[in-house]
Amino acid sequence: MQKDGWRRHQVSIGIGVFAIIIIMLGWIETVQPGGFKFADITGGIVTFDTLVRVGILTIVVVGLNLLMGHAGQISLGQAGFYAIGAYVSAIMTTRAVNRGINVFFPGAVPQDWWWWPWLMILAGMVITGTIAYLIGKPILRLKGHYLAMGTLGVGLIIYILFREGSTFTGAFDGIASVPRLAIGSFEIWPRERYYFLVWAVALTVMWLSLNLVNSRVGRALRAIEGSELAAQTMGVDIEKFKLQVFVLSTVFASIAGSLYAHYQTLVNPAPFGFVGSLDLVIMAALGGLASIWGAPFGVAIIFVIKEVLRTRLHDFLHGAGGEHEIIVFGALLVLIMIFMPKGLSYGVTRAVAWFGEQWLARRGDGEDIESQVGQVA
Amino acid sequence: MLLEIRDINTYYGNIHALKGVSLHVDQGEIVAVIGGNGAGKTTLLNTISGVMHSRTGEILFKDQPISRLSPDKVVRVGISQVPERRQVFSTLNVLDNLLLGAYLRHGSVGKDQIRRDLDFVFEIFPILKGRQKQMGGTLSGGEQQMLAVGRGLMAKPELLLLDEPSLGLAPLLVREIFRVAGELREHGTTILLVEQNARAALHLADRGYVMETGEVVLEGRSEELLGDERVQEAYLGAVGS
Numbered sequence: 169m170q171k172d173g174w175r176r177h178q179v180s181i182g183i184g185v186f187a188i189i190i191i192m193l194g195w196i197e198t199v200q201p202g203g204f205k206f207a208d209i210t211g212g213i214v215t216f217d218t219l220v221r222v223g224i225l226t227i228v229v230v231g232l233n234l235l236m237g238h239a240g241q242i243s244l245g246q247a248g249f250y251a252i253g254a255y256v257s258a259i260m261t262t263r264a265v266n267r268g269i270n271v272f273f274p275g276a277v278p279q280d281w282w283w284w285p286w287l288m289i290l291a292g293m294v295i296t297g298t299i300a301y302l303i304g305k306p307i308l309r310l311k312g313h314y315l316a317m318g319t320l321g322v323g324l325i326i327y328i329l330f331r332e333g334s335t336f337t338g339a340f341d342g343i344a345s346v347p348r349l350a351i352g353s354f355e356i357w358p359r360e361r362y363y364f365l366v367w368a369v370a371l372t373v374m375w376l377s378l379n380l381v382n383s384r385v386g387r388a389l390r391a392i393e394g395s396e397l398a399a400q401t402m403g404v405d406i407e408k409f410k411l412q413v414f415v416l417s418t419v420f421a422s423i424a425g426s427l428y429a430h431y432q433t434l435v436n437p438a439p440f441g442f443v444g445s446l447d448l449v450i451m452a453a454l455g456g457l458a459s460i461w462g463a464p465f466g467v468a469i470i471f472v473i474k475e476v477l478r479t480r481l482h483d484f485l486h487g488a489g490g491e492h493e494i495i496v497f498g499a500l501l502v503l504i505m506i507f508m509p510k511g512l513s514y515g516v517t518r519a520v521a522w523f524g525e526q527w528l529a530r531r532g533d534g535e536d537i538e539s540q541v542g543q544v545a
Numbered sequence: 546m547l548l549e550i551r552d553i554n555t556y557y558g559n560i561h562a563l564k565g566v567s568l569h570v571d572q573g574e575i576v577a578v579i580g581g582n583g584a585g586k587t588t589l590l591n592t593i594s595g596v597m598h599s600r601t602g603e604i605l606f607k608d609q610p611i612s613r614l615s616p617d618k619v620v621r622v623g624i625s626q627v628p629e630r631r632q633v634f635s636t637l638n639v640l641d642n643l644l645l646g647a648y649l650r651h652g653s654v655g656k657d658q659i660r661r662d663l664d665f666v667f668e669i670f671p672i673l674k675g676r677q678k679q680m681g682g683t684l685s686g687g688e689q690q691m692l693a694v695g696r697g698l699m700a701k702p703e704l705l706l707l708d709e710p711s712l713g714l715a716p717l718l719v720r721e722i723f724r725v726a727g728e729l730r731e732h733g734t735t736i737l738l739v740e741q742n743a744r745a746a747l748h749l750a751d752r753g754y755v756m757e758t759g760e761v762v763l764e765g766r767s768e769e770l771l772g773d774e775r776v777q778e779a780y781l782g783a784v785g786s
Contacts (some may be wrong), residue, residue: 401627403597403620
């Protein structure tokens with residue numbers, strides 16, 4: 169109980185440190201001191217574009233963290249909700265007018281309607297949340313593998329609806345020329361500006377989630393994860409909590425989807441299928457299912473692995489192209505899951521503790537030797 | 546009557562698990578329900594606590610019907626269950642486990658009240674006091690049972706439902722748990738206890754019910770049941786003459 173105050177500080181300090189790192193990376197890219205760009209730090213392998221994408225997916229993965237790591241529920245259909253956000257934004261800022269949904273302005277969004285895309289991000293959140301609520305009510309009664317299958321099905325249905333949506337969703341081609349976001353006449357572009365927007369949202373989402381986890385609600389969620397029966401007998405309304413966390417995680421996914429749509433300016437069904445959902449779960453597991461802090465690292469590592477494989481693989485394996493990345497990718501995952509089943513954040517913490525002990529032990533030995541030497545002398 | 550159960554029938558799908566069970570618990574007493582595996586004892590407790598619902602029949606708590614309430618509402622009216630196999634939250638520490646017991650009371654009562662209840666739990670289970678920061682999953686079986694009971698008490702229940710507290714515990718620990726149950730009665734907590742360990746349960750309880758395949762087949766004062774030939778033969782290990 170006394171710990172509460174300290175924990176709150178811990179969260180603020182952590183978010184602060186994180187924000188400083190984000191700002192520094194953004195500053196390097198914006199100012200380019202001595203003609204030095206972000207991509208130069210990584211030898212051109214990881215580009216600034218990757219950092220923006222990591223930020224976008226971090227928002228989704230933090231939601232999955234809450235759902236899977238803290239409430240113990242699984243979702244193999246999260247990419248579907250990510251898609252809803254992306255498509256709501258894309259449709260409502262491009263072709264809505266032709267469909268009679270938007271009667272306010274013809275053609276593209278006019279300059280003085282700059283707030284319209286922002287409003288549509290909110291609309292996407294509301295729509296996604298409502299759909300998740302309606303689906304979640306029956307589906308969250310399922311447990312374990314059945315819930316995995318259920319959410320998998322939901323994700324696929326959403327994906328197929330968008331893929332087969334003919335001219336409304338653009339089918340396979342999707343929707344092009346989604347406008348950039350702007351505040352008044354200040355366009356959130358070039359990329360550096362968008363980077364700051366994305367990470368501001370990501371850090372806010374992380375901050376909210378960390379506070380949620382450390383509250384009474386967080387304790388109730390972990391109780392549900394531990395034992396649903398026992399949580400019930402403690403008076404935790406498990407159905408309500410499971411549903412609320414599920415809806416919250418899909419709303420996060422929706423925000424990320426909208427940000428993706430305005431970043432890519434093109435939305436098509438490809439990233440939203442089963443593989444998309446699976447990637448998200450892998451990112452969450454890699455970072456550590458119960459660790460909000462692990463989320464950005466899980467996402468970043470998967471991205472980096474993919475980039476490295478894509479750009480470097482053909483050097484090692486003659487003639488190997490991008491399609492072989494999946495093999496190395498799979499092997500790496502198996503290794504990480506074997507040696508760090510609780511995810512990187514946990515594995516790294518343990519490794520640091522281990523090295524610390526080794527260091528102390530060695531130092532202790534050193535002192536012993538010295539004292540022995542002293543005795544001999 | 547604190548709790549009155551009238552003719553309830555509970556099903557698992559098509560399996561008729563409770564067949565017209567009726568029983569009652571008076572204020573301040575310990576009532577034991579004994580019976581073998583599959584007799585429906587746990588189903589009975591789960592039906593009372595709202596984890597399961599009976600198809601027909603009525604459950605009254607302080608004359609109010611509770612048979613249709615969800616589990617959290619049942620906790621709210623003053624019934625707390627200590628589930629079978631303890632179900633301690635293994636990834637939470639002892640203190641958080643206990644605080645979860647008071648989950649519904651946060652906000653409605655002050656922190657100092659919850660602090661006092663914690664002290665009470667530590668008083669009856671001193672071993673938990675030194676383990677507050679330890680994860681629930683790392684406790685021994687006996688300690689986990691104590692934690693589960695303590696967690697149940699943190700809800701300040703008028704009626705405590707104990708499901709097989711002796712399960713998998715060494716005899717000495719069983720005695721300890723039952724001693725505490727007796728102590729709780731002194732403090733005014735009413736207990737409905739479900740047990741396979743019939744002898745220990747009946748020695749503690751004021752009254753008892755014997756269940757077989759979903760039905761109450763016998764009821765009476767504990768001494769009567771302990772002296773009953775059929776009970777002795779079936780549950781107390783006496784050799785029939």
